[in-house]
Structure formats: C-alpha cells, structure tokens
Amino acid sequence: MSAPRERNGGQILVEQLRIQGTKRVFLVPGESYLPCIDALYDHQDAITPIVCRQESGAGYMAEAYGKLTGEPGVCFVTRGPGATNASIAVHTAFQDSTPMILFVGQVGNDFYEREAFQEIDYRRMFGQMAKWVAQIDRTDRIPEFVARAYAVATSGRPGPVVLALPEDTLWGRATVADMPRYERVHGAPTPVALDKLSTLLAGAKRPFLLVGGSGWTPTAMRQIEGFAERFGLPVGVAWRRLECFDNGHPNFAGHVGWGMVDALRQRIHEADLVIAVGTRMGEATTEGYTLVESPQPRQKLVHVYPDPDELGRVFRPTLPIAADVVSFAAAVAQLSPAQTVSREAMTAVTAANANFLAEQEPKDAPGALNLNRVACHVRDHVPDDACITVGAGNYALFAHAYHRFHGVGTSLAPTVGSMGYGLPAAISAKLENPSRTVVCYAGDGCFQMNLQELGVAMQYRLGIVILVFNNGMWGTIRAHQEREFPGRTIALGFDNPEFSQLVKAYHGHGEVVDRDEDFAPAFARALEFANREQLPALIELRYEPDGIAPGVTLSGIRAAALARQSA
Template identity: 80%
Template sequence: MSTDNSTQAPRLQPAPTERNGGRILIDQLIIQGVKRVFLVPGESYLPCIDALYDHQDKIQPIVCRQESGAGYMAEAHGKLTGEPGICFVTRGPGATNASIAVHTAYQDSTPMILFVGQVGNDFAEREAFQEIDYRRMFGQMAKWVAQIDRTERIPEFIARAFAVATSGRPGPVVLALPEDTLWGKASVPDVPRYRRAHAAPTPDAMDELARLLAAAERPFLLLGGSGWTPQAARSIEGFAERFGLPVGVAWRRLECFDNHHPNFAGHVGWGMPESLRRRVQQADLLIAVGTRMGEATSEGYSVIASPLPQQRLVHVYPDAGELGRVFHPTLPIVADAPSFAAAVDRLAPARERTGSGAAYQARRAHEAHEEYLAGQEPKAAPGKLNLNKVACHVRDHLPADACLTVGAGNYALYPHAYHRFRGVGTSLAPTVGSMGYGLPAAIAAKLEDPRRTVVCFAGDGCFQMNLQELGVAMQYRVGIVVLVFNNGIWGTIRAHQEREFPGRTVALGFDNPEFSELARAYRGYGEIVDSDEAFGPAFERALAFANAERLPALLELRYDPDGIAPGMTLSGIRADALARQSEA
C-alpha cells in the first residue's frame, strides 16, 4: 500500500557532531561536489590541509609551485567544467600572487572560489604578519569578497559562494579564513549542494526576436562568454542553420561554436580579416549571445559602436546589469546560453522567409564560411621555420576533441588564426590577456580528462612566468605537449613599439635558457626545432612521449623574430610607421 509522504512527520536529522572549522569547510566542499583543489600550502589554513588527509578518496589536492599557477589551474577548471574551480593560498604574499587569476576569472566570467588564509581576529587591524584586508584588495575584481569570522557560519558562506560564483554572470568569489575560525570548533549542520539559478528568455522576448529576424536582410550571430554546454552548442547550430545565420565567435571564445560548421564565419576581434569586419559592421541585425562584446571583440568599440551600435542589437546575457551598460540594445534578453539555446530550438523562420528568402540567407552564411576557409592557407614568413605552417600542421594532426591552451602574446594569433576548434572544451584562452596562463591551464585540462590530447602554445616570455608548474605535470604524471615560441623578445610590445616609435628599440629583448633542457630536468621530453621539415616528425615524437610516459613534452621553436604575426613582419611595421611619419 502506498503512503502519502506529505502526511508523515518530517524526518529528523542527526545531531551535528563537533568539528573544527577546517573540517567543516572541507566537508562542505565534498557536499558541493568538489573533486579537486589547487593549492600552495600555508600555515594560515593548516586545519583545512589536515582535513584533506581523511578525504583523499573524495578530493584530490594538487600541490602547485606558485600561487598564480594554482589560481590559473582553478580558473581553467572552472572554464572547462562550469563548476567553480577551487584554489587555496596562504595570506599576504600568497593572496597577492593569486590575484592575477582572480582578475582573469572576473574578466573571463569564470566560476572560481579562492580561499585565503587570514590572521586571527584577535590580531586584526594591527598589521599583523602578512595581514591584508581582502575586501579592499579584491573588491573590484571579484563578484563577492567576504571573511568568515565565526566557525558556525562556514556552511552558510560556502553554499552562498557556490551560488554567487555560478549565478548570473559567473565569476570569482574570495573568502578569507581567519585562523581562529578554522581552529575553532562548532556543532553545525551541513548545507545541501547548491542549485544553479538559470535565467531564461520570456515568450514576449522570443516573439520580438522572431519579428526582428523576419525583417532582417543581413543578420549575424555572435557567440561568446561562459557556461556553454554541448547541448546548447548543438541547439545554436540548428538555429543558425534554420535561419541561415553566419556565426562568429567573440575574442578568444573560439570553443563556443564548431569552426568546421558551414555557417562559421570566424573569430571576431583584434586582427580579424577585413571581410569579417565588414560583415559585422554591415549587419542590420546583430544577435550577441553570452558575450559582453568588450574592447577586443568590438575592436575598441568601433566595429560595434558604443553606446549606440549601428546594427539593431539583440543582446542576450545572464546578468541584467550588463544589458544597456556599454551598448544600448534594441532587444535586451536576460538569459544564459543554455536557456537561450533551448528557447531558439523551438523557433522557426516566418513563412515569408522560406523559399528564395531562405536560400538567400543560406547563401550569405555559406559565403561567410568560404571567406573564413580562404584564410586557412598558411601565409609566408621569413626564416626556415614558418609558424603559420606550424599551426596548420598541429591543426591537421590532432584528434577532434583536443584542447589547445594559450596565454598572451602574438604567438597566440597563430593557433587562433588556423586551428579549427570543435566546440566546448577545446580551447582555454584568457580574454583578459594574462601571461603565464597556458601551461597551468593545460595541466588542469589534462587532469580533468586524462584521455584528451592537450597542447599548450606559449611564448618564451609567457612560458617563463609559470614554467615551474612543469613540476606539477611531473609529479601528477600529466602528459601534455608544450610548444615554446622562442624569438628572444617581448614580441607584442615590440610590435607596438615599432608602430608608435619605429627604430627606437630598447628593453624588449632577453637571453633565454635552452628550454628543451629544462623539460628534461623535469623528466620530460625536450627538442629544439628550427625548420619546417623538422617540425612534423618532432611533433609526432612529442605526442608519442606524452601519451606513453604521461609526462610533459616540450618543443622549443626557434624562428626569425621578424615574423611577428600571421602575414606581418616587424620590418614591415617599422617601414609603414616611418612612411607615416615622413608624410606627417
């Protein structure tokens, strides 16, 4: 006989046992589904470290070499999974080192939680050893910054941190942990696992979107931001196909749409080809989903003007506070990417858009994709090693689900110009342009999915900002491939310098170690490559080593520094700048 549970007395919860703050905190992380934390150990949060001892079967602690590396790994984990990446650092210097990852997570809209040890409340406001007010320090670069001053409130703060990090526009949360909170004891119940709140479009908004699509002659779909899922990507593909929409991806968000899809138009932002720039500028309807359309994507708010875009703008974003803040939209829609994708799954073209109208739109999308493909042939470059050909070789010899990571620098333009990303999880790139990101991100990607091929592109300067994290790859047997672009200069800044002050080069070059030897010091594989003919076989050897030995493999690419970007040379930039000066 069935029983109506609603008539039964509520089930009594067992009385909570007394635990110290560190154990309470780690118990909450387990409840929230955390399976991995990235940390640099510190005495300021010892009770948390001790609590991990009893839960090594549930949470894997990844011991990093420097806090920026730990933070970047947590941020990359958040990008890949959509769940907050968790990082622990000690107070003072540990927190300042980790701040670069918090800034990255904020501008990249990545869910992340940074736990920072803190002096005890009994020493607060005395400038005690390594004391910093984290509310003031992180105030403008995090969604929420708080300090847990009472042991019994730890479950409340942890649950809220997960909700804040993932709701609306995702982003970082920083929680400071005073020593007396962690060492203190309390009998407090756990808080259940958080549930993510989704913002979805209203029926009226979808009706208006349908009317705008019916009236548009040159619509363009621009995708970006975070929180994309494979299902959302498939739904958006169907939407683009039904309406004949050319699809672009925002700056460094190449994973948001399958680059092989016949509607894919290219990477919108700094360095985009003129044909794509015109297509976005001349669109009479721009549907921007998930992206803020920041400075890089809008090319300094010119291709998409602020505050009044020349295109009718449908701006779909999960945070209402962003809509109308920089760009005035024709139609603002408060929705996250999965919810919007589910809604457009049910949207069909109006009757007048069938027949010749539909064929016209499909032809426009096809033309956009053909223009994109036309730029996929490797450009010429000076010297024996052509980086354009390197990027094309990598593109043509990796599995479809391979993940590419980059930090910041002109070298990153090569994979972004030539690689055809397959969708969610295939790219990790900081839109904030932070250096040193590629190697930690590659390690995080491989830890999350050991079966996936992961390749890190890194400039010689970028790589040296976090090369010590090779120790993490060695310790945890992480078989990644690292391509170090060794030209002995701060290339991006050199290009800007030649453009603005041609021929006045100073403080932009440096001597490098032999990176291949460094890789071998970390028990990995290292090889120098300096010609087109040598790259293919070397890349094959590096992949084979990484897969077989589960250790890092590094190829040091030595090339002519004059080849500064796809289709560009430093000498050409200097010549153009000198010519402009002579005409002025």
C-alpha cells in the first residue's frame, strides 16, 4: 500500500473503489458528489463510468452486475430525487440477495437537520431494504467505511449497502492510509452436518434437490451436478433462479414456483426429503408457502443458507446448515452414497427430466402469432451461453417455460418482480461480456419504465436484442382481475407508441412481427444487426391479448371465475 497522503474526499473514495477491484460504476451525475466525478478522471484506466439516463436504470445495472460477477455492483446517485429513484434497485438487490453498493450525495453537515435542498435521512429511508446504511461524516474515515461496505455486501447473505456522502466530507481533505482489498467470508458445513445429511439421504425414498440464491460459480455448479448424479436426485431451480443448474442436465426437473407444471408440483409435494441449497424458499418459490409449508414442512427439510438468521425463521428444518453455496458444493463433492442408488430413484430422476422435456414443446395459443413458438425459436437459435433478461409480467413466463439456461450469467431476472429491469440488466450483461448474445424479453408496460436507457446502449455501442411483447395492457394485473372480478375490466389498457420506430431514434433496428412465419427471419436480422453494428435491435411482437401465458388465456380465466361464482 502507498504511504498516506493528503487528498480530498472524492479522491480518497474513488481510490478505495479501485483498490477493492471496482471496474465499472453506474451513475446519473449530480452536483452533490462532484468531487467523486472529478476523481474518476484520474482512474479511467481501471474504472469505467457508465452514464445512465435515470437512477432506477443505473441501480438496476449495478444490481445486474452483482448477479453476474458476485462482486458488489456500484452505483452513484445524487441526493433526494436521485436516491428515491434508485430505491427500487436497492429493494431488488435486498430481496434477490445481490451484492450492491449505492453511494448517495448528501447535504453538508453544516446544513443537516434543516430540511435543506433535497435532504433526506437515508438511514430511515433505506433502513429496511439494505443490509447496512450509514453516513460518512468524516473525510478520514472514508477508507474504513468503503472497505466495510464491500465486506458487508458480500458476506453471509449478500445484499445492498447504502452510504450517504455529505458534501463537506467529499470536499474536505485528509491524510489517511488506504484499506486493503476485502476478503470474502465463506461459511462451510460442519462434519457433523454432512454426516446427518448422508444419513437423511440414505433413508430417503423420494428426495428432491432445490437450488437457488446467489453466489454460484461454474465450479460449484459442476460439483452440485455431480452430487445430484451420485445420489440420484431430481433437481429444480427456485423461482427466477433458472441459471443455478444446467437446464440441459439429465437430472433437471424444472422451474419451481409460480407457473410450474403440475407434475413438478406433485413431485415436490410427495417428496420425503427436500434439500434446499442457497434459496430462502420465498413466497413465489413455494407458491404461497404451500409447496413447502411454513412453519412445519410436511417433508423432511435440509435447508442450506449462508445467513444463520434465515434458518428456522420461516421453515423449521430437519437439518439447518449455515453455509454458502460455494462451500456447500465443495463439501458435498466429497460425499458418495453408502450403497448403490436404487433403480426406483434413478427412474424418478428419468421421469422428472422427461416431464420437463415434454413441457418444452410449444403450446397452442390464439391468434396469428404464437408466443410459445417465439420463445422456442429463440431457445433454439442462440448460443448456450446467451443471456436472457426479463423484468416483471406474464410475458416473462414464456422465457421461463421454454428457454434452457446453462449456468452463471445466462439469466437475469428480478425475483422481487420489479418492472423495468430487463433493459438495464441486458445493458449490464453486454458491458460485462461484449461477445455474448444478450436478449431482453420486455412487456410493453415494463419496457416503457426504462426505455430511455436505450441511450446507454447507443452511447456504448451495445448490440442487444429486445423483444417487446405488445398487448396494450397491464397483462398480469388483467389476469388477476379476471380471476377475482371477471368481466369488470377497467384501468388496465393503454395506447402504445411505435416501438419499432422508437428504437430507430437511438440508431437501432426495429421491426414489427404479428405472424408466426415472420418471426424467424426478423430474429435473424435483429441478431445480425446487433452483432454487426453493435447497436440495439428491437422486435415488436403484436399478438392476441387473450394468450396471456403459456397454455393460459384470459377468456379461460374469466370462464373459470364465472363458473365458481355461479356454483
């Protein structure tokens, strides 16, 4: 480390980011943290500033970076409005267990508690949606706070940290030593826990392995695959964590949670042992805490999670194991069954995978454009390492139902269900892996929440492909409305711009597709343009709104609801 030297707060902070390994920061510039912006000028060889159009987009890009790399995604926003815009990404990072650090400009300490211009108490604002919220009131403590932020964001259950930066702290000067790069803390299973796990596996007749959460590496995934193979375990992925297990593996059973197929649901219901690794098993994964019941599951439950406070909080496990996915995978890589896996167990694995593959055939849908076939075509015409991003909405179920994800970085999806996520996430994915094919699935409402970030794709020459599902309504809410209040549709529809023309204002390529036979050539043109020009390509999908989800129609939901009411 270099000897302590005098610097202003912005210079000290940015040098700490460099030491901690930060290579990209996402920001919407603000005068409240101007010394940090100036300090970035001297670190252009190591840190790239990505200038975003709105703070929610910047925050989403940082959150996606955390998912992709396992390192904290870093975002800078200005005080007040900037912080409130970015809060949606902080909430996403919290519920998705993603390492992220949000730096927020703050009024100077000399103005604090006067409700000065754009003043907010960030400890109170972010207190329940971040792992740690603090304000750095002294310039000479910046290295300490930044080092701790990286440690907190990545330790135990990963998550977001928010640091407020008063102006006088950033403009102030101090002679202070830098802190060394943080060391990630890993929690590993004990030998006793592994012995108990082996015993439970030996006694189980219908075991099931459920994987999810964050922090997975290619090595950990291969080790878990080997574990599943040796012990004859069908494997499901938790809600919107489709990348956590290779969907092409013969032990793969499918996506667990809202929208899962009946055969998979029944398999988990009938399991006598569920081994949940890395996942909290939240409301979506457990279908409202019914698939695995809270507080006492009907199945024997082995719950592996990095935060001990989570173990026993919602579910009473038979065996709680406080460990992160990397350490657990390394540990079970050394386990082997005491006896040959039974023929019945291997038959169950084969049947589970066969059920999954049977559901990979496109279902029928009303109208001239079948979104099931669209999703299958994308699956079959992108590389295995392609990254598919989604936001929130029923349109995302088409990607989840048909695409086969093959590991870390192939899926970016907010488990918190936040809209506007898909496009910023696709931008972040392309920045991180420029040679990787990136396809964003976006609903027409979801896309319009952050479509201005097309400017980032244009500015940094990012060849992403965007599929906009245009049905002119808030489709997911419409489905709920038809289920609960059939036939009383109101306040759910909207008129859309010409998305295919809008993208051209950002120097991109745009087309409209409204028939099955037109999608394949349009998708080929979009991929070719994105790769050649390194600019965004957009296909606007105009389809029959009744086809709301794979195998589901709004008219069918309405008919079933009316039948229940008249019964």
